[in-house]
Amino acid sequence: MSEQAESTALRLLSLFEITHKEATHLLYSWQQLFSQRQVDIDWVKGLDTSPDEAVILEAFVSRYARLQDNIAGKLIPVWLETLSERPASQLENLNKAEKLGVIASVEDWLSARQVRNALVHEYMVNPADMADALQLAKVATRQFFDTYNAINAYVHNTHPGLVSKLPARIVFP
Numbered sequence: 426m427s428e429q430a431e432s433t434a435l436r437l438l439s440l441f442e443i444t445h446k447e448a449t450h451l452l453y454s455w456q457q458l459f460s461q462r463q464v465d466i467d468w469v470k471g472l473d474t475s476p477d478e479a480v481i482l483e484a485f486v487s488r489y490a491r492l493q494d495n496i497a498g499k500l501i502p503v504w505l506e507t508l509s510e511r512p513a514s515q516l517e518n519l520n521k522a523e524k525l526g527v528i529a530s531v532e533d534w535l536s537a538r539q540v541r542n543a544l545v546h547e548y549m550v551n552p553a554d555m556a557d558a559l560q561l562a563k564v565a566t567r568q569f570f571d572t573y574n575a576i577n578a579y580v581h582n583t584h585p586g587l588v589s590k591l592p593a594r595i596v597f598p
Contacts, residue, residue, distance in 0.1 A: 433506045438590050440500045445592035451488040458485045459563050469552040486544045492569050504576050527575035537565035570597040
């Protein structure tokens with residue numbers, strides 16, 4: 426393995442460790458938010474008087490955004506480099522990832538990005554919109570885990586020397 430390829434492989438492993446931690450934290454927040462609460466318009470309206478609930482929401486929104494940003498902005502480009510692909514714009518990288526089978530749909534990924542923007546920027550402006558965005562995020566979160574696991578599996582198949590150093594795949598409920 427060339428020095429450049431070795432450096433890229435080390436960056437990929439580092440990003441996998443970070444992404445695994447972020448995904449684990451998001452999974453915890455997802456479970457806290459959606460498995461233990463009825464997240465609807467009434468719940469969103471109640472956030473003004475329930476600071477503990479707002480903290481749980483903030484954790485989920487922050488972790489959702491961070492994981493999506495990390496996968497699309499860091500993990501996918503470095504993974505593409507290990508395949509001797511030249512990383513490009515995020516949209517082009519997502520298109521390559523879709524062609525290689527690690528994301529199901531660029532359109533779905535971009536929709537999840539719009540949900541992220543709504544969660545981050547329109548927080549508490551309109552409770553009905555926020556409740557709708559949260560329901561979309563509940564479903565969209567799965568694709569982040571699917572993407573992480575698909576890239577992990579791809580690396581297992583293409584870089585057997587890295588397998589023992591990769592974090593485990595993550596099971597999403």
